[in-house]
Amino acid sequence: MHLPDLNIAKKREKRENIYIELKEDIKKVFTNKKYFLRTYGCQMNVHDSEEIRSYLERLGLEETLNIEEANVIVLNTCAIRENARDKVIGFLGKCHYLKKNHNDVFIVLAGCMCEQPDFVKLIQEKYSFVDLLIGTHNIQDLPHLLTTKFKEQEIEVYSESDEVIEGIQYKRDSKYTAWINIMYGCDKFCTYCIVPYTRGRERSRQKDKIIKEVEELIKEGYKEVTLLGQNVNAYGKDIGEKFSDLLESVAKTGIERIRFVTSHPWNFTDEMIDVISKYKNIMPYIHLPIQSGSNEILKRMNRRYTKEEYLELFHKIKEKIPNVSITTDIIVGFPNETREDFEETLDVVKTCEFDGAYTFIFSPREGTPAARMEDKVSMEEKEKRLYELNELVNYYSNKSNQKLLNKEVEVLVLGESEKDNTKVYGYTDTMKLVNIEGDNIKDTIGKIIKVKITDAKSFSLDGVVVK
Ligand code: 5AD
Ligand code: SF4
Numbered sequence: 001m002h003l004p005d006l007n008i009a010k011k012r013e014k015r016e017n018i019y020i021e022l023k024e025d026i027k028k029v030f031t032n033k034k035y036f037l038r039t040y041g042c043q044m045n046v047h048d049s050e051e052i053r054s055y056l057e058r059l060g061l062e063e064t065l066n067i068e069e070a071n072v073i074v075l076n077t078c079a080i081r082e083n084a085r086d087k088v089i090g091f092l093g094k095c096h097y098l099k100k101n102h103n104d105v106f107i108v109l110a111g112c113m114c115e116q117p118d119f120v121k122l123i124q125e126k127y128s129f130v131d132l133l134i135g136t137h138n139i140q141d142l143p144h145l146l147t148t149k150f151k152e153q154e155i156e157v158y159s160e161s162d163e164v165i166e167g168i169q170y171k172r173d174s175k176y177t178a179w180i181n182i183m184y185g186c187d188k189f190c191t192y193c194i195v196p197y198t199r200g201r202e203r204s205r206q207k208d209k210i211i212k213e214v215e216e217l218i219k220e221g222y223k224e225v226t227l228l229g230q231n232v233n234a235y236g237k238d239i240g241e242k243f244s245d246l247l248e249s250v251a252k253t254g255i256e257r258i259r260f261v262t263s264h265p266w267n268f269t270d271e272m273i274d275v276i277s278k279y280k281n282i283m284p285y286i287h288l289p290i291q292s293g294s295n296e297i298l299k300r301m302n303r304r305y306t307k308e309e310y311l312e313l314f315h316k317i318k319e320k321i322p323n324v325s326i327t328t329d330i331i332v333g334f335p336n337e338t339r340e341d342f343e344e345t346l347d348v349v350k351t352c353e354f355d356g357a358y359t360f361i362f363s364p365r366e367g368t369p370a371a372r373m374e375d376k377v378s379m380e381e382k383e384k385r386l387y388e389l390n391e392l393v394n395y396y397s398n399k400s401n402q403k404l405l406n407k408e409v410e411v412l413v414l415g416e417s418e419k420d421n422t423k424v425y426g427y428t429d430t431m432k433l434v435n436i437e438g439d440n441i442k443d444t445i446g447k448i449i450k451v452k453i454t455d456a457k458s459f460s461l462d463g464v465v466v467k
Contacts, residue, residue, distance in 0.1 A: 027060060029147070030059050030060035030061050031060060033060070033061050033062075033071040033072065034061060034062050034063070034064040034069055034070050034071055034072070035056045035061045035062070035063055035064065035070055035071065035072040035073070035074060036063075036064055036065070036066070036067045036070035036072070036073045036074070037049060037052060037053060037056070037063065037073075037074045037076065038073075038074070038075050038076070038091065039076045040075070040076065040077055040078040040084055040087060040088060040111070041076075041077070041078025041080065041084060041111065041112065042078065042080070043179060043226070043228055043261060044181070044199075044228055044230065045076050045077075045078055045111055045112070046173070046179070047170070047179040047181060047228060048076060048110070048111065048136070048139055049076050050170040050171055050172050050173060050179070051139055051168055051169070051170050052074060052076065052110060052139060052142060053170075053171040054168075054169045054170050054171040055139075055142045055143045055146075056072065056074070056142075056146075057171055058143070058169075059143055059146065059147065067094070067098065068098065068102075070098075070105060071104055071105055071106065072105070072106045072108065072146070073095055073098070073105060073106070073107050073108065074108040074109075074110060075088055075091060075092075075095075075107075075108070075109050075110070075111075076110045076111040077109060077110065077111035077112060077113035077114065078111060078112055078113070079111075079112035079113045079115070079116055079119070079194050079198050079365065080112070080193075080194060080195070080363075080365075081360060081363035081365075082363045082364075082365075083363070085113060085119070088109075088113060092127050092130070095107050095129070095130075096127070096129055099129050106131045106132070106146075106149075107129065107130045107131050107132070108130075108131065108132045108133075108134065108142075108146070109123065109130055109132070109133045109134070110133075110134045110135075110136075110139065110142070111135075111136060112136055112194070112195075112198035112199070113198075114133045114134060114135045114136070115135045115136055115137075115197065115198035115199075116194070116197070116198060116366070116367070117367075118366050118367075120133060131149065132145055132146070132149055135198075136198060136199055136200075137200060140165055140168070164184065164203050164204070164205055164206075166205065166206065166209045167209075174414060174415075175220075175221065175222070175446065176221070176222060176223050176224065176412065176414055176445075176446045177222065177223065177224040177225070177226065177257075177412065177414060178217050178222050178224070178225050178226070179225075179226050179228050180210060180213055180214065180217075180225050180226065180227050180228060181205065181228050181229070182204065182205055182210055182227045182228065182229055182232065182235050182246065183202060183203060183204040183205065183229040183230075183231075183232065183234070183235045183236075184199060184200065184202070184203050184229075184230075185199045185200040185201045185202045185203055185230065186199060186202060186230040186231045186234075187201055187202045187231075187234070188231055188234075188264060188266075188302070188304070189302060190291070190301050190302050190303060191300065191301055191302045191368060191369040191370040191373075192301060192331065192334065192362060192363075192364075192365065192368060192370040192371075193365070193368060194365040194367070194368060195230050197367055197368070199230060202231065202234055202237065202238060203238055204235050204236050204237070204238050204239050204241065206239070207236075207241050207245070207246055207249065210227075210246065210250070211249055211250065211253060214250055214253045214255055215253055217255070218253060218254065218255050221446070222255070223255070223256045223257055223412055223446070223447075223448060224255070224256065224257035224258070224259065224412055225250070225255055225257075225258055225259070226258075226259040226260065226261060227246075227247075227250070227258070227259070227260040227261075228260075228261065229260075229261075229262070230262065231262065231263075231264045231267065232260045232261060232262055232263055233260070233263045233264060233267040233268055233269075233272060234264065234267045242269075242271065243267070243269075243272060244269060244271035244272045244274070244275045247260070247272065247275045247276070247279075247282060248275045248278075248279070251275070251278075251279035251281055251282055254281070255281060256281055256412075256448060257281060257283055257412060257429070257448075258279075258281055258282045258283060259283050259285060259431070261287050262287050262289065262329075263286060263287060263288055264289075265288055265289075265290070265303075265305050265309070265310050265313055266303075266304040266305055268288070268313055268317075270316075273316065273317060273320050273321065274320075276321055277320050277321045277322070283429045283430070283431070284321050284322065284323050284324040284325065284429055284430055285324070285325050285326075285327075285429065285430050285431040286317060286321075286324060286325075286326050286327075287326075287327050287328070287329075288313075288314070288317075288326055288327070288328055289328050289329035289330075290310055290328045290329070290330060290348060290352075291303055291329060291330060291331050292330065292331060292334060292337075292341065292344075292345050293307050293341075293344035293345035293346070293347055293348035293349070294307070294337070294340075294341035294342075294344040294345065295307055295344075296341060297334050297337055297341050300334070300335075300370075300373070301331075301334060301370070302369075307344065307348060310348075311348070311351065311352075314326065314352055323429075323430065324430070325355040325356075325400065325430035325431060325432070326352070326354060326355060327354055327355050327356040327357060327358075327431070328352070328354050328356075328357045328358075329357065329358045329359075329360070330345060330349075330357055330358070330359045330360070330389060330393075331359075331360050331361075331362050332345070332359065332360070332361055332362065332382060332385040332386050332389055333361045333362045333377055333379075333381070333382030333385060333386070334362045334370065335362070335370055335373035335374060335375035335377075336373070336374060336375055336376055336377060337362075337377060337385075342385050342389075345389065346388070346389065346392060349389070349392050349393060349396065350392070353396045353399065353400065354393065354396055354397070354400075355396075355397060355400045355430065355432075356393070356397045356400075357393040357397075359386060359389050359390055359393060360386075361379075361382045361383065361386050362382070394458045397458050397459070398456070398457065398458040401432065401456035401457065401458065401460075401461055402456045404428075404432070404453045404456055404461060405453055405454075405455075405456050406452065406453060406454075407452070407453055408450050408451065408452050408453075408466055409428045409429070409432075409434070409450070409451055409453060409463070410428065410429055410448055410449070410450060410451075411426040411427065411428055411434050411436065411448065411449055411450075411451045411463070412426050412427060412447075412448050413425070413426035413436065413444045413445050413446065413447055413448075413449060414426050414427070414445070414446075415445055416442070416445075417435045417436075419435075420435070422437070422441070423435045423436055423437050423441065424436050424441050424442065424444055424445055426449075428461075432460075432461055433459070433460040433461065434451055434453070434460065434461045434462070434463050435460060435461070435462050435463070436449075436451050436462075436463050436464065436465060437462075437463075437464050437465070438464055438465030439465075441465065444465065449465060449466075450465070450466040451463035451464065451465060451466060452464050452465075452466050
């Protein structure tokens with residue numbers, strides 16, 4: 001393995017916009033070439049893929065959904081839990097087969113797994129047919145590395161220091177709703193979590209650059225932006241800004257809908273609550289991971305709050321923001337979690353009646369403190385707890401959806417429903433998925449419309465357009 005001798009670091013300092021100029025010989029390399037891109041993981045990765053897509057298309061490659069005809073295969077990987085890693089390893093088997101039968105295929109691994117030394121080592125030792133590994137800090141180098149390395153067979157790893165690059169271009173998945181990265185990385189070091197290692201330290205983008213991005217999106221017709229950060233409400237600490245001020249400035253641009261994920265309870269301020277309740281275009285939807293209801297487990301997770309503090313915040317948000325919906329993340333089977341610890345989690349779910357919750361079995365990540373903790377709880381017991389928790393969580397998400405039955409709600413319509421193309425789908429202000437029927441229904445795509453809810457299930461609603 002060698003680090004390519006590129007002049008990129010110097011260029012980066014003044015690089016505002018990743019400018020791609022194709023020389024004639026390079027143009028020829030990519031003409032009529034196709035790429036296949038698969039994304040695993042969180043919204044941050046989905047948004048990174050929009051950036052990757054922009055580079056590939058500016059190089060002249062065309063997207064294909066048929067991997068068999070791809071000349072460049074990019075897997076944007078996730079490292080949060082072991083099963084995300086297993087999926088990528090499984091997919092690499094297919095890539096190997098294609099490579100053996102079709103010489104002209106170039107395989108790129110991008111994303112969080114490429115920031116994990118043990119994974120990089122595994123690829124070098126066992127999957128050396130992979131052509132390029134590119135970490136989360138180096139996506140901007142993809143055009144350069146791809147053009148220089150397209151014909152070579154050696155694995156390249158190119159990893160650089162943390163920094164914030166402005167003016168990135170994206171080929172966005174939607175014309176109506178857009179992700180905006182407002183900060184990168186995480187400094188929280190929850191003991192189970194790999195993110196601080198794969199995404200680096202917290203660094204915030206400049207407020208004026210974010211506002212400019214929102215204003216441009218409004219001009220392009222976007223109705224909604226979602227501000228993204230692993231720890232979104234820690235925004236600004238490194239540059240003397242506050243998340244609540246940023247939120248207010250974004251609200252004042254007049255964009256119709258604003259969302260933000262993911263909030264850490266520890267950084268959730270009263271000022272944020274005031275701003276959210278003051279501006280109608282900030283959606284009443286908050287994703288607020290609790291992870292566990294046991295103070296002992298929270299402490300060992302290094303979450304920096306107690307169950308009581310979480311509940312106090314939860315009730316304050318509910319009281320001050322009308323109709324707010326709150327969802328959460330919960331981990332079961334953290335090392336040596338007792339039945340009593342787990343029951344405290346169930347109690348919190350009963351108290352909060354979350355609108356929804358993402359639930360996970362603890363997955364040890366190499367290099368994190370929790371992976372080294374003693375754990376006497378069997379996998380069978382953890383699976384039982386997950387099942388029990390899911391039953392309860394689904395009961396409350398169903399209950400919260402039932403409350404909307406026969407009510408009128410506003411929905412931003414995003415496209416045709418996946419299962420039934422005579423319907424369209426979209427999200428309420430509280431982030432509930434609705435499948436909608438009506439005359440000339442396709443004309444509603446991209447608009448915010450009134451919908452009457454006709455059926456409510458655990459994970460989605462059905463509705464008809466209100467004339
Ligand atoms: N094991 C299980 N779940 C995890 N999460 C993060 N790291 C782990 C892990 N090692 C969950 C947390 C986090 C969500 C994005 O993923 O609940 O909020
Ligand atoms: Fe991981 Fe904790 Fe940071 Fe969230 S706040 S990304 S769980 S370390």
